[in-house]
Amino acid sequence: MDGTVPERRTRPYDALRPVSFERHYTRYAEGSVLAVLGETRVLCTATVEDRVPLFLRGTDQGWITAEYAMLPRSTDRRTQRASRSGISGRSAEIQRLIGRALRISVDLHRLGPRTVTIDCDVLQADGGTRVASVNGGYVALVDALRTLRDGGAFGALPLVSCVSAISAGIVGGVACLDLDSAEDRAASADVNVVADHADRFVEIQGTGEEAPFSRSEADRIFDLCLKGCREIRERQLSALALSEEERAPLVF
């Protein structure tokens, strides 16, 4: 049954929605990117500050952290602001994922005693906001590193990896790549994968709340996700227009 396309889906089961990264979307941040994934739009900004969290004081290591929020009307129904209801468990979970994923892409010792904060604010949500945040956050992060380098903070960019993310799930019995929110509601399994430039897993978050999924279904989902991550990576690198020198440490 694999390979059959669910009726409402107008693109192949293994195709991404349109992906783009608009750099310099706002003017003040050291990195600012509008990440687009189908109808999902996330504004990712990278802020550099000359301080580190308490637990890193006295080391020479830097830090990368993320915050994630949805604008109240980014979705079909208005959701309360976190300033009223507190950060939701879902947002807490997502921003922890983004932070972990992006930290792996940088040599934190070469970054030096600085914190880069990636703010991911969802302007419009149609599924995949967490993976769009990782993808756009990576582009914003590299731009912020370039700003630091141009200011003399270090010579070569302290990049050690590229980081890309995508989701896949089982819809109508078929493993499909990159679910929009309608597909997501219909899916029996939903898996988010973050991969590095060597197709290795950085993060896996899979849930079968509607119906558990078998080992072989998992295998098909992982295949799709790694394929999707490769395609996302191409768009990230193309948007970043990395020079030979910048691309060197990524070794691919």
Place this chain on the structure above:
Amino acid sequence: MDGTVPERRTRPYDALRPVSFERHYTRYAEGSVLAVLGETRVLCTATVEDRVPLFLRGTDQGWITAEYAMLPRSTDRRTQRASRSGISGRSAEIQRLIGRALRISVDLHRLGPRTVTIDCDVLQADGGTRVASVNGGYVALVDALRTLRDGGAFGALPLVSCVSAISAGIVGGVACLDLDSAEDRAASADVNVVADHADRFVEIQGTGEEAPFSRSEADRIFDLCLKGCREIRERQLSALALSEEERAPLVF
């Protein structure tokens, strides 16, 4: 000395920065407008809900309210999210102003037992975010009323006024219209005015924290503000493309 243009300002003392309203900026809200004022950009969405606040239960009256927030890196330095530090006094003050200003434009009895929430999220801040929020919020509100009308909630739009806002201040001894953030920091007085379609005052918020301003300076500032509001109003109405029938209750 009036009429002299401060050195760093490249447009006349009485000229607005470029103003525009991009409607349908996001897809889910009943009204969604990107309000642009120079480099300031505010996303204003209007959400309609079939409920009223506690203090209006049992009446037939509707309500209009507003929330205002700045994205963390909309400004030169990153500011903490309100979900961490609580809503600031400044944000509380601004969202109260927006709510009061927009309520005056609608017949709340004809609106019926509904709440329209105007979310004003600042994507980029270069001075004038509160007035841009009022201006864009008005456009989003009218679009939301149209959605309600088209759904049969009422016949004619329950509009009773147009509402436009602008700031002016004393910079280098000269009264100037529409201060950007550099001018605002240099200003000795800073006044925000909201006016209706008949050039009447809906709100005045003036502060002379750096230096008090005289009655005659106040007069020059009010003249500029009312001129600015008239020009804003033209852009709002032009963006809204109101039909004859829609424009009738505004009587101008």
Place this chain on the structure above:
Amino acid sequence: MDGTVPERRTRPYDALRPVSFERHYTRYAEGSVLAVLGETRVLCTATVEDRVPLFLRGTDQGWITAEYAMLPRSTDRRTQRASRSGISGRSAEIQRLIGRALRISVDLHRLGPRTVTIDCDVLQADGGTRVASVNGGYVALVDALRTLRDGGAFGALPLVSCVSAISAGIVGGVACLDLDSAEDRAASADVNVVADHADRFVEIQGTGEEAPFSRSEADRIFDLCLKGCREIRERQLSALALSEEERAPLVF
């Protein structure tokens, strides 16, 4: 129509309610004043602390800030304490106004690395609590400066201005000075003005939520407010019994 007195008002349209300032109302604060305005009573205390806010560290400048709260039963109906519901938007707005207004009256460099906190606690509220807070807060502030001077912190008081406040509005079509809460509920416009000793505007907060007001109505309201501020100023100075030397910097 101006000059006509609304029926329920038993004093002329341009008359203040009884105004008084009872100094040394409590015993511990460096300044402690019960400000009375008709039936409105606000306890204003000034506390001096040898520290400055974070954003002034490393400068030689001091700071003046204010906090405002209503006792739960200062009003006709009990309101929840801010310790339960958070500081309301209204309180946040008012305490920001008080702080800005009082800061203009002092040379913060001559004040030195100190913070003066003005606590304004409303014991009984019958309209005009924010202007009573500014007026009483000024008297408490001057007493606190005297305490500092007597302790050797500086020679002459670092006063640069007197600060007085009053409200006016349109009731039954008539511009009236100093609205009590019944008049306030009936008013179509409500304007608060803070003025310095030279009749200049320090703050203007005007709202026409019930009905916008014209430029000429605004003019009548400002005339009344400046007249009211002059009368308040006399009571403040008389209560303070300023010596020649103390009064000198105020230049009037």
Place this chain on the structure above:
Amino acid sequence: MDGTVPERRTRPYDALRPVSFERHYTRYAEGSVLAVLGETRVLCTATVEDRVPLFLRGTDQGWITAEYAMLPRSTDRRTQRASRSGISGRSAEIQRLIGRALRISVDLHRLGPRTVTIDCDVLQADGGTRVASVNGGYVALVDALRTLRDGGAFGALPLVSCVSAISAGIVGGVACLDLDSAEDRAASADVNVVADHADRFVEIQGTGEEAPFSRSEADRIFDLCLKGCREIRERQLSALALSEEERAPLVF
């Protein structure tokens, strides 16, 4: 050694400081009393509302509750407002005591489905604020019951007890009644007692944090406290000017 007066104390070991109750201190509350105990001044207001807490819904019983707060500068050093730091453990402990003590004085079934909230706001604190709050709170409560009776809520007041409170402690080895804050800091034991009109204990809160106290010291302290409560009771009843009929249920 008992009976020796500590040096700094200018009144006998078993004498109260001046006690008074000023009724109708503010104008809106159903009961409003300024309770004075030496230099301690607490504003106690009683508010009646036609609702009961969740856990009493569906019963015919009413409720009495209390809230306690100190104005920031009621003390020698300014303390942060609870709206910033949360209600302190000390305030929580005190307001629970006040509520329990006052509930015992009323037949909650005859009170009917109403809540009386006693707000105790300390204007000036020189020791004994919790007992002054109980004492003044009782007077305010009776006035609120009178308001209810006069409005037809019930015939006779639903009073079943008088409630009075005082503290005593061991200062310099001597048991002393009614400690001011200087004595309190010097005391090795500190006991608060609430008693009813028949000299029975309603509440005992004793602490020997500086030095534990023996059974015989406890006995002397309790003797003093019951004597003090009797004297307070006389002042409460005298201030209330209870009629024969009102006093009847108190049976003394």
Place this chain on the structure above:
Amino acid sequence: MDGTVPERRTRPYDALRPVSFERHYTRYAEGSVLAVLGETRVLCTATVEDRVPLFLRGTDQGWITAEYAMLPRSTDRRTQRASRSGISGRSAEIQRLIGRALRISVDLHRLGPRTVTIDCDVLQADGGTRVASVNGGYVALVDALRTLRDGGAFGALPLVSCVSAISAGIVGGVACLDLDSAEDRAASADVNVVADHADRFVEIQGTGEEAPFSRSEADRIFDLCLKGCREIRERQLSALALSEEERAPLVF
């Protein structure tokens, strides 16, 4: 290289630490289980309440939710209580996982309009607290369902699945099952898996923060986890002593 046992580990790479479930650990809850996994001990209680969350009102469906917390000194260093610092992102993430995992085991329609809350309080933490919580939570949940059945809420238990969880990771290049906290700190990858009784994935949470892991490493980890879950399941079922009838719907 697989199969080599890391030096500090005294059991085979594919062996669980001692696992046990002590039912009826506390007396009031409908289900109460101490889940032991090596030195990790989690108290899991199940509470039944006759209400459902807002979003289920008006449906006939029940709900299962979870809360997770660590006692302050369950770990090597004391951590602040969530009542002081707010629920951490980590706790929020974990309790969402537990809730999702347990919901899959029950037919929520047959559960009826009830909420079962699983409280997982970590008494002692040595790695694997989230999987111990899922495992013990399942046992407590089944006991709570039995209490409901015995009270007549339904005939057969509304169980549809068994739910078991375990972690595995790469330590010193070797895939190992069930990491304690020392191993966890040394691991380059850390994966938590929840499986149902048919060896299908209910949840996968994998992170390679220290070093990304390859597809083949992921395969070895998943093999270990599914083996571990099978062994855990035996202990859960043995502790529960399910009757033939109770076990029937689990179909294995």
Place this chain on the structure above:
Amino acid sequence: MDGTVPERRTRPYDALRPVSFERHYTRYAEGSVLAVLGETRVLCTATVEDRVPLFLRGTDQGWITAEYAMLPRSTDRRTQRASRSGISGRSAEIQRLIGRALRISVDLHRLGPRTVTIDCDVLQADGGTRVASVNGGYVALVDALRTLRDGGAFGALPLVSCVSAISAGIVGGVACLDLDSAEDRAASADVNVVADHADRFVEIQGTGEEAPFSRSEADRIFDLCLKGCREIRERQLSALALSEEERAPLVF
């Protein structure tokens, strides 16, 4: 009537429920004790940290503080976690009592610049949780002091007192020792006493919310409490197995 045993009580009016202290209950804390009192079980851990609260900075004095919480289902009905609803007034009151009581047992100057935090987490609650917390907290505290001594922080333990606690009340007109929760609900008076090794009062908390109690009833209650504290003390000392040298400063 005194001395008559209430019907539902199966032990004499002056008998404690079974009391025990299980030391080393968890493995990480410097002191860890399960305090058992009938069906009440409280886990008391003592944590030593090399810091002191702000108000002790610059002194050579240490500090002892306590936190108290009930697990959500330690009681018959589930209670919300303090992380959701804030620390309750009751918990705040209890943890203040525990802290004050334990501080009296130690010479804080000899403790040195350290804080010992006693966490009291109620696993199961059947009345008397606060006294069980004091009793178990004392045992955990002594174990933590031993850990410090063995690490060279000081020579002899800085103990100056033993601290024990128990409750008593009036049930069916009879003074009874150590009320379980059913008795507590039926009691007309409820008194908690903390005593030192010389039978002196450290804390008294008595309430007669249901019915005030006379001086002679108070006397009988205090007799029972002091007897109960002596018996508790024996169990504490026996569990601690104090050496001659450790016991010396307690002088009994």
